[in-house]
């Protein structure tokens with residue numbers, strides 16, 4: 001059997017890979033990079049550093065998940081195909097139970113198949129990039145996701161967000177980006193929260209898929225109208241009593257979606 005030393009790191013290197021590559025400056029947004037291919041991981045980290053960001057590398061899914069559990073990041077770049085825990089499993093676990101439940105996640109996928117993309121978005125990723133990707137494209141997506149996360153926390157810090165909205169059995173607190181279903185708190189990703197908030201802020205108003213794309217994904221033009229359906233499905237699963245008989249987010253056939261009139 002041939003060993004492949006170039007694709008694996010020694011224990012020493014692996015532990016070093018989990019540390020920030022430069023001295024820690026709190027102002028620099030931190031980005032967790034979970035990628036088993038050393039060449040890609042190092043290239044991504046290098047360019048993130050050149051952008052003034054603080055990358056933290058993880059060489060597999062287990063290392064990535066334990067880092068995500070140990071501290072808060074501003075962005076997570078997560079490869080889909082990883083040895084051990086795969087990207088989808090890691091993504092779901094991060095969303096379910098970690099300090100990074102609402103951190104933007106950019107998923108890297110190796111194949112172009114739509115099913116991969118949908119799988120990534122279904123698991124709670126906010127965006128995806130298909131390999132091979134250009135470094136400019138990666139940095140553009142990174143900036144867009146960081147900007148969104150930054151806007152959300154700035155709103156939160158300045159108390160700019162609107163007062164809590166109570167709507168049927170759910171309660172939305174935009175300042176703290178918290179959603180209560182009955183008395184149970186549910187974790188929504190950035191996009192899930194935006195979608196719910198847009199709809200519930202204007203009950204009875206029908207939003208086309210295109211309108212929701214521009215309101216939720218804003219300047220990101222790579223998503224398709226199908227992403228809206230996927231996102232609606234995910235939000236329904238979290239907030240509806242019976243996702244098959246939705247009471248909050250209603251489908252308007254041939255038009256789009258609306259929150260039910262109160």
Ligand code: CA
Nearest residue numbers: 036079081082
């Ligand atoms: Ca991989």
